[in-house]
Amino acid sequence: MAAPFVFNALDPETRRDPYALYARGRSEFPLHVHDELPLPVFSIFLYDDVQTMLRDDTIWSSEFAEAFTGTTVADETRKRQESMIGLDGKPHHRLRGLVNKAFTPRVVQRREAQMRASAAALVDIAVETGEVDLVEALTHPFPVQVIAEIIGVPPDDRERFKVWSDRAVSNLGTGFFENTSEEDIAAGEQLFGEMRNYFIPLAEARRKNPQDDLLTGLVQAEHEGSHLDHAEMLSMLILLLVAGNETTTTLIGNAALELMSHPDQMQRLRADSSLMPGAIEEVLRFASPVQFDPRRAVKPTSLHGHEIPENAIVLGWIGSANRDEKIFECPDVFDISRQPNPHISFGFGVHFCLGSNLARLEAQIAIETLLAKTSLIERTDDEPLPLHESPVFRAAAKIPVRLEPA
């Protein structure tokens, strides 16, 4: 008899190495019913299924309030001003249009020299120290510095900004698997309040005295005659913290980890820096920073012979889709020159990641700088690394390494 399929997305062992379970999911349980959870939750594992779900926002909604009816977070979910990532249709289109006006490729390109200087400064200190936690030394502070600079957070306030960023993602996604505690709800409210008190006066200052930053761009942005109101701007800023920081920290950390575990690939990259963009794409596929992308069924739907009821949650496992053997040749091989590489790590469809170019550039700069300034990067031990608290991320919370200068 076949072994039962136990897929507990909060279990540390599963999170550390989910790939055998994903493979069984793809071949035997392409639609898995999570009977054990408080909400009706399903998981899908095949690339085509995940892509189809993300493509069709008429059946698969990004608005989750209906799914949480009767739970501790129902009221909170309803009264909160959703950011674009949690909206469908026209409201999503409007916000995305407004933010697109401010968050242009030029805004990113203009900061490249500053990004290189920030990465170099962080890596210099790390190399001088010799043995460091790479998360603390580089992968965490770097994206926070970059986004704070892009938004226009004054340098003296950046430490506070970093703390907000950590608090914003600490329990991201856990609400699909367990009831959210009163403390977590209160902590979310508290965070929202602190950020509101900080950003509303700053935005007002930009309105009166425009600067060369994203906050000014958001204040001025106009799309089909409408502007962002205060609540919308605040949710957008929180979204940038949630969607932009931990994801990029994770990508850079995973790049370092995969290169350390595949020394032949690290050697190839050191020898030929033109392989860098492809190497980052392969890290995105092989160790996808965001493991799942959720949607709510707006009507009863059937898939692989199962009925998915209205308002059920379906988790599209990006981490599994990116290892689908129907799409990727030898999917479990880490190959920095893989071509083609149609991974869906930045999502797909109308919610496709708005920061993908920024994330790619940051990761390339961070790894390029690290390789250029070292002759050796290695783990200091073989102990399993502590995991990030949120099940959304495939991320190590600490990466102790030894660095030898170039």
Ligand code: HEM
């Ligand atoms: C490696 C880094 C990153 C990864 C893996 C990533 C992944 C994703 C994914 C999977 C989505 C789709 C969510 C959905 O379908 O509901 C998304 C959306 C989004 N991302 Fe990223 N992201 C990264 C970096 C960034 C950065 C640096 C920013 C901005 C500073 C950013 C801003 C956004 C925004 C605003 C959305 C929502 C777009 C919408 O709803 O239309 N992301 N990201």
